[in-house]
Amino acid sequence: MSVFQQIGAVVGMNMQSIPRRLGTSCVVVIGIAGVVGVVVSIFGMNRSLGEALVDSGRPNRAVVLRNGSDGEGSSTLLTDAVATIKDAPGVARTPRGDAAATADMITTANFKRRKDGSAAGLPVRGVEPQAFFVRPEIRLVDGRLFNPGLRELIVGRAAQKEFSGLDIGDHISLRNSQWTVVGVFESGGDVNESRVLADQATLMSAYGRTATSSVTVLLTSESAFDEFKQALTTNPTLSVSVERENDYYLRQSKNATTFFGFVATFVGGVMALGALFAALNTMYSAVSTRVVEIATLRAIGFGATGVVTSVLVESLSLALLGALLGAGVAWALFSGNTISLGNATSSLVFQMHVTPSLLGVGIAWALVVGLVGGLFPAWRAARLPVATALRAV
Amino acid sequence: MKYLPLVWAGLWRKPVRSILTLLSVIVAFVLFGVMHGVTAAIDDIINTMSDTRLRIQSKVSIAEPLPIAYLARIESVKGVEGVGYYAWFGGYYQDPRNQISTGAVDVDRLHAMFPELELKDEYAAAMRTTRNGALIGRDLAAARGWKIGDKIPLKSTVYMRKDRAPDWDFEIVGIYGFGDGKVPTNELWFNYAYFDEARTFGNGTVSLYFAKIADPSRSGPISESIDQLFANSTFETQTLNERDWLRGRIAQIGDMQFFVNAIIAAVLFTLLILTGNTMMQSVRERIPELAVLKTYGFSNGAIMSLVFGEALLLCVGAAGIGVGIAAGLSPMIYREIGAGGISFPLSVVVAGIAVSAVVAILSSLPPARRVQTLNVVDALAGR
Secondary structure, eight states: OOHHHHHHHHHHHHHHHGGGGHHHHHHHHHHHHHHHHHHHHHHHHHHHHHHHHHTTOOTTEEEEEETTOSSGGGOOEEHHHHHHHHTSTTBOBOTTSOBSEEEEEEEEEEEEBTTTOOEEEEEEEEEOTTHHHHOTTOEEEEEOOOOTTSOEEEEEHHHHHHBSSOSTTOEEEETTEEEEEEEEEEOTTSGGGGOEEEEHHHHHHHHTOOEESEEEEEBSSGGGHHHHHHHHHTOTTOOEEEEEHHHHHHHHHHHHHHHHHHHHHHHHHHHHHHHHHHHHHHHHHHHHHTHHHHHHHHHTTOOHHHHHHHHHHHHHHHHHHHHHHHHHHHHHHHTTOEEEEEOSSOEEEEEOOOOHHHHHHHHHHHHHHHHHHHHHHHHHHHTOOHHHHHHTO | OTTHHHHHHHHTSSHHHHHHHHHHHHHHHHHHHHHHHHHHHHHHHHHHSOSSEEEEEESSOTTSOEETTHHHHHHTSTTEEEEEEEEEOOEESSSTTSEEEEEEEOHHHHHHHOTTEEOOHHHHHHHHHOTTEEEEEHHHHHHHTOOTTOEEEEEESSOOBTTOOSOEEEEEEEEEEETTSOSOOOEEEEEHHHHHHHBSSSTTEESEEEEEESOGGGHHHHHHHHHHHTTTSSSOEEEEEHHHHHHHHHHHTBTHHHHHHHHHHHHHHHHHHHHHHHHHHHHHHTHHHHHHHHHTTOOHHHHHHHHHHHHHHHHHHHHHHHHHHHHHHHHHHHHHTTOTTOOOOHHHHHHHHHHHHHHHHHHHHHHHHHHHTOOHHHHHTTO
16 A cells, blocks of 8 residues: 555545544634634725725826825925926826816815714815816716815715715805715725815815815826926925825825734734634544544554644644635625724725635635644654554553 | 532643643633723723813814914803813924824913823923923833923924924923823923914914813703804814713724624634533543542532533633733733723723633533433443
8 A cells, every 4th residue: 555545545534534523623613713704804804995095096196295294184285386296297188288187175074974973084175177187087976076166065985875964965064164065976996985075276265275285196107207206306496295196095005004904913813823722622632532543553554644644634624614614704794894994084984805815814824723733633643652552442 | 619629630631631721711811801901991091081171173173273262262151160272283303204292282271271280380480481392291201312401393294384494493391291191191292372473374273172161060061052152153163071072083983893892702702612612522521430420429519510610710710811911911002002001901800700701601501411411320331
């Protein structure tokens, strides 16, 4: 009998005997399902959060902020600076010949969530008419666009679904003024959908502001970025920072996801440790119920390899089953759920996705636990003193 | 109590299994302690917040300013004993990543609002006489190594100076502490008058007001009369006592609480299965031994209490160790979530022990039933 045939025979025999230890085997499956379920859920939420932000950026757009500001919310750009930025080389033109750029004024307003009435802030952005040329992903799906000069707003689909008072025809009071919601837009579930948009000039006059927050420009091509950045950063009259839009959002998403990444790793790591002890327990007891069987095999000439493999295959397949169960439960419970995270000045409403690649992450965690959990019991099985074990019969 | 040695011996019958079970329960309770510890600590903070101090901010958003002219009008509201204010500055030191919580205030007013503020009279006096004077918190002083007399240039992410100077220069004239050390003291405060005169825009506005009231039961009506003062004006207000304000702020985060609860539930469910299985396994293997005890005259009740006792000892002991480890880890974790300085709530220890006792009892129910229906003759015969 070759080594491979031996392995095949012992593994096959062992797998057939698992149903007799169903109770203890379930412990490994459920323990690992718990770990994988939690890991897949938190990583899934975190990754969906990151994607909602990263998907908002395009490499052929650039964000210009005041030097020293780390986000649009804390940046201010005066009118003459905005004009210089729009005239810079590398900026695309609209069919009418205007610079494809929008100087946005950003403020924020509180709204109440539909489900529990808790209030959180949503960004309200005053955008220029060219904004829709710069950001073609924004599509109006209901109602109409705001009229410049009128106090009208359009709201992102995600924000409108999550918060109350944002339906078409609703009135919103901002600074000393009533605004009417006239349209709803979609933009593929990215961060724009958690925003409220208005005409920049109208919003600025209502707030009495003379400076905008940031300028987003559409570049003539991705490669025009260096030229554009060069022109602005070497201009002595300007003190601005220039970033590709996708880099800007990548930075924002890193800020947002580092914390949850830490939570996922910590919680998942601790749970995996717990599941590891459970797996060791189960596999040790599986080996001890097989003592006579293993000793008999060794006595009639089977090598240690087959026995070790059979223990490892058992623990790995139980781990795999647990991973599938855990990921399945996470998928059933959370996939497609709308998650709403917020603070005083901005909120992000996004869809949570449990993707096949997350399943891969879950399986990897499970297999590590299964492997370590099977290794020590397998070691014991291989070193079992045959004579003493047989005497136990 | 006299059965304790017997329970102890039962536990060490299979040492590897007991130790592994012990470890997995410990790990589960470390997680329970950490996660529950965070939420319980937040509840603790909410409950220690003042209900005699009101926060008045813009109704539209915290980022919206309020006119400084509101000061006198709020002071005139019946029931209000004093008013202070705070103007957000958005300061950073050298690099935008080095953000420092910076506020323009009237220190004397602020001190009157927060009696728990530890501030030497000489520091308060120095603030009055030094136009660009600044007070820094103990934590901030320790973190940056700043001391009294240092000149600190800060930049603002938002505000520019009329004289076009790139930096806002402050001279540190004092260091403040805060009551019991639970609140992080990492802010820099400077004179509002200096700030308002030098900035290019936003002049004559503040970010929020504090108002002190004598009677906490009147915080609702007083808040309402303040908001009514400014209703339908350009800058409408929203007034809440500090406790309700913090509660609202935590609710802003949204779906986080749900995740925490779901994880705790998953951990405890998994734990119940694990421990339950171990207990059943251990009783199953010992059926003949238990039958021997029965023939010696041990009652069903005594044997069942042995089974329960073993589970309780294992679970509650492990839970104690686990929650203890969580308590040890908590200062680091609280710092990570920005709530440094608070202590690990005792309620988590109590909850951990209660939960572990429930897990122990639930998981030993099936084996205990088995003992009850045990037929001695069959068991001794190995049937």
